[in-house]
Amino acid sequence: xxxxxxxxxxxxxxxxxxxxxxxxxxxxxxxxxxxxxxxxxxxxxxxxxxxxxxxxxxxxxxxxxxxxxxxxxxxxxxxxxxxxxxxxxxxxxxxxxxxxxxxxxxxxxxxxxxxxxxxxxxxxxxxxxxxxxxxxxxxxxxxxxxxxxxxxxxxxxxxxxxxxxxxxxxxxxxxxxxxxxxxxxxxxxxxxxxxxxxxxxxxxxxxxxxxxxxxxxxxxxxxxxxxxxxxxxxxxxxxxxxx
Numbered sequence: 001x002x003x004x005x006x007x008x009x010x011x012x013x014x015x016x017x018x019x020x021x022x023x024x025x026x027x028x029x030x031x032x033x034x035x036x037x038x039x040x041x042x043x044x045x046x047x048x049x050x051x052x053x054x055x056x057x058x059x060x061x062x063x064x065x066x067x068x069x070x071x072x073x074x075x076x077x078x079x080x081x082x083x084x085x086x087x088x089x090x091x092x093x094x095x096x097x098x099x100x101x102x103x104x105x106x107x108x109x110x111x112x113x114x115x116x117x118x119x120x121x122x123x124x125x126x127x128x129x130x131x132x133x134x135x136x137x138x139x140x141x142x143x144x145x146x147x148x149x150x151x152x153x154x155x156x157x158x159x160x161x162x163x164x165x166x167x168x169x170x171x172x173x174x175x176x177x178x179x180x181x182x183x184x185x186x187x188x189x190x191x192x193x194x195x196x197x198x199x200x201x202x203x204x205x206x207x208x209x210x211x212x213x214x215x216x217x218x219x220x221x222x223x224x225x226x227x228x229x230x231x232x233x234x235x236x237x238x239x240x241x242x243x
Contacts, residue, residue, distance in 0.1 A: 003030065003031075003034050006028045006029075006030040006034075007030065007034060007035055009024075009028060010024035010025060010028055010030060010035050011035075021035055021036070049072070049077055049079065050087060050091065052072065052075070052077070053068060053072065053084065053087060053088070053091070053093070054091065054093065056068055056071055056072070057088070057093045060228075060229060061095070061096060061228065062095055062096075062225065062228040062229060063095070063229075064095055065081055065084045065085040065088050066081050068084050068088070069081040069083075069084040072084065114145075115144070115145035115146035116146065117146055118144060118146050118147050119144065119146075119175065119176050119177070119178050119179065120145070120146055120178065120179055120180065121144075121145045121146070121178060121179070121180045121181070121182055121206070122142055122143065122144055122145065122151070122178040122180070122181045122182070123142070123143050123145050123181070123182040123183065123216055123218050123219045124140065124141065124142040124143070124152070124168075124181060124182075124183050124189075124219065125140075125141060125183060125184065125186075125216065125219045125220075125223065126138055126139065126140055126141075126159070126186070126188065127139045127141065127223045127226070127227070129227075129231050135157070136157060137155055137156075137157065138155070138156060138157070138158060138159050139153065139154065139155040139156075140152055140153075140154045140159050140163075140164060140167060141153050141219060141222060141223065141226070142167070142168060142171055143218055143219055143222055144175070144178070145182070145218045148218065148222075149175075150222065151171040151174070151175055152167050152168065152170075152171050154167055159188070161188065161191040161193045161194045162193070164188065164194060165193070165194060165197050172201070177201055177202075177203060178203060179203070179204065180203070180204045180205070180206050181198070181203055181204075181205055181206065182205075182206040182207075182208065182216055183205070183206075183207060183208070183216070184207065184208050184210075184213070184216060185207050185208075185210060189205075189207075
C-alpha cells in the first residue's frame with residue numbers, strides 16, 4: 001500500500017472518531033510527518049511544466065505518462081515518469097478509453113497463427129489517408145509479428161504491385177526473407193505478379209478470412225497508433241512531402 005493510500009485511510013478513521021492520528025500512524029506504519037504534510041503552492045517553473053504537460057496531452061491524445069515524460073525530457077524538463085503519472089492523475093489527464101471489443105471464438109484458417117521467432121511471420125497492409133490539401137495518400141506497412149519491428153513504411157499517391165515488390169525486396173535484403181507473410185484478400189495482395197514473386201522467393205502466404213481484421217491484429221494495432229500519433233495529430237502530410 002502506498003503512503004498516499006495510508007494517508008487517506010488514516011484521515012478517514014480520524015474523521016469517524018475511531019482513533020487519534022498518532023494511533024492511526026502506528027497501526028498503518030505511516031510517518032506522522034507524512035500524515036500532516038500539506039503540499040505547498042507550485043512555483044512558476046512547475047506551473048510552466050504543468051501547462052506544457054496539458055499542451056502535449058492535447059496534441060497526443062493516445063500518449064501515456066511514459067511517453068509524456070520522454071517528450072518533456074527531450075524539451076529539457078527534469079522530470080521522472082512517476083512524477084508525470086502523478087501529475088496526470090491530479091490534473092485529470094488520461095488516455096481516452098478504447099471501445100471494448102467483442103471476444104471472438106475460434107482460430108484463423110491460416111497457419112501458423114502466431115510467430116515464434118524473428119523472420120517467422122511478417123504481416124502487411126495498406127492504410128489510406130489524405131494530405132492537408134485534400135490529395136489522396138496510401139501507405140504500405142510491413143511488420144515482423146515476433147519483434148513488432150516495422151520493416152517498411154512507405155507513403156505515396158499510388159502503390160502498384162511492382163512498387164510493393166521493390167519495397168519488400170529492399171526489406172528482405174536488410175532483414176532476411178520471412179517464412180510466411182500474412183495479409184487480407186485485397187486486390188494488391190492477390191495480384192498475379194506479386195503471387196509469382198512470392199512463390200519464387202519461397203515465401204508462403206497466409207490470408208485472413210474476409211471481413212476479419214482481428215485475425216491480422218498486429219498490423220491493425222500499428223495502424224491505430226500510427227493514425228493517432230501521426231495522421232490525426234498536429235503533424236500531417238503536406239502535398240509533396242510524402243516521399
